[in-house]
Amino acid sequence: MDRTVRTVEDVLALLDKVFASEPEAGRLATGDGKDFWDRFYADRSKPVPFFVAKPDENLAAYLNQGLIAPGRALDLGCGAGRNALFLASRGFEVDAVDLSAVAVAWGEDRAREVGVDVRFLCGDAFALPASVLSGPYDLVVDSGCFHHLPPHRRVSYLSLLDRVLAPGGHLALTSFAAGAGGMGSELADADLYRERELQGGLAYTPESLRWIFSDLVEVELRRMREELPESALFGVTFLWTALFRRDAASATSGDIRPVHDLA
Numbered sequence: 001m002d003r004t005v006r007t008v009e010d011v012l013a014l015l016d017k018v019f020a021s022e023p024e025a026g027r028l029a030t031g032d033g034k035d036f037w038d039r040f041y042a043d044r045s046k047p048v049p050f051f052v053a054k055p056d057e058n059l060a061a062y063l064n065q066g067l068i069a070p071g072r073a074l075d076l077g078c079g080a081g082r083n084a085l086f087l088a089s090r091g092f093e094v095d096a097v098d099l100s101a102v103a104v105a106w107g108e109d110r111a112r113e114v115g116v117d118v119r120f121l122c123g124d125a126f127a128l129p130a131s132v133l134s135g136p137y138d139l140v141v142d143s144g145c146f147h148h149l150p151p152h153r154r155v156s157y158l159s160l161l162d163r164v165l166a167p168g169g170h171l172a173l174t175s176f177a178a179g180a181g182g183m184g185s186e187l188a189d190a191d192l193y194r195e196r197e198l199q200g201g202l203a204y205t206p207e208s209l210r211w212i213f214s215d216l217v218e219v220e221l222r223r224m225r226e227e228l229p230e231s232a233l234f235g236v237t238f239l240w241t242a243l244f245r246r247d248a249a250s251a252t253s254g255d256i257r258p259v260h261d262l263a
Contacts, residue, residue, distance in 0.1 A: 012156060051080065073093065077145025084141075135165070143174045170219070170245050171213070178208075180239075206221050224239040
């Protein structure tokens with residue numbers, strides 16, 4: 001008889017197993033989806049929209065509009081590094097992390113090809129020690145990581161932001177949009193645990209994103225603009241794009257979230 005739960009992290013790890021399954025089932029769970037993503041990125045010639053070496057259109061717009069400025073940046077779930085490389089080319093000091101060693105190797109190849117410096121890291125961002133993801137970061141970029149997390153891992157996500165996002169820093173987020181042609185599951189959180197499946201990612205409404213990130217200040221939240229194939233930017237309309245800012249008056253990184261926020 002095992003009694004394995006003593007801490008909040010023990011609870012989260014236990015809940016991760018709800019979504020873990022045989023590799024051939026193709027289901028994803030935070031921290032143990034590495035094999036899936038390694039297979040996903042193994043064929044670089046696949047016609048996957050976000051395999052293109054183009055940055056998100058909203059990220060370019062934030063820079064062009066002066067909403068963000070060069071500084072230290074963290075790219076969560078960086079994949080093959082398209083946004084990380086863009087930020088590095090625009091003067092950012094970039095750390096980029098992904099579960100998949102195959103994706104990270106592709107990103108490193110791209111960085112060498114275009115001659116930019118990005119510090120790529122392979123691992124689970126929630127499990128990497130603070131000495132590796134030390135912060136503070138002026139910008140955290142997430143293009144498609146958040147919507148692949150099971151509900152309980154939002155706790156880990158918000159805790160990571162609390163630790164690494166600098167006061168006055170920004171979170172640039174893209175996620176599946178609810179009601180956008182079937183991209184992303186619209187099941188309620190409780191139903192996801194009953195089904196034991198994330199169904200390829202979770203869709204969000206603007207209201208749900210505002211509630212989840214209510215400790216941050218909303219700068220902009222809109223649909224991603226569609227970009228034509230010949231464009232230098234990536235853009236598809238089934239995603240939300242959001243820019244949130246941490247209040248400059250916030251306490252320094254490393255603070256512990258209130259217990260009621262961990263529920």
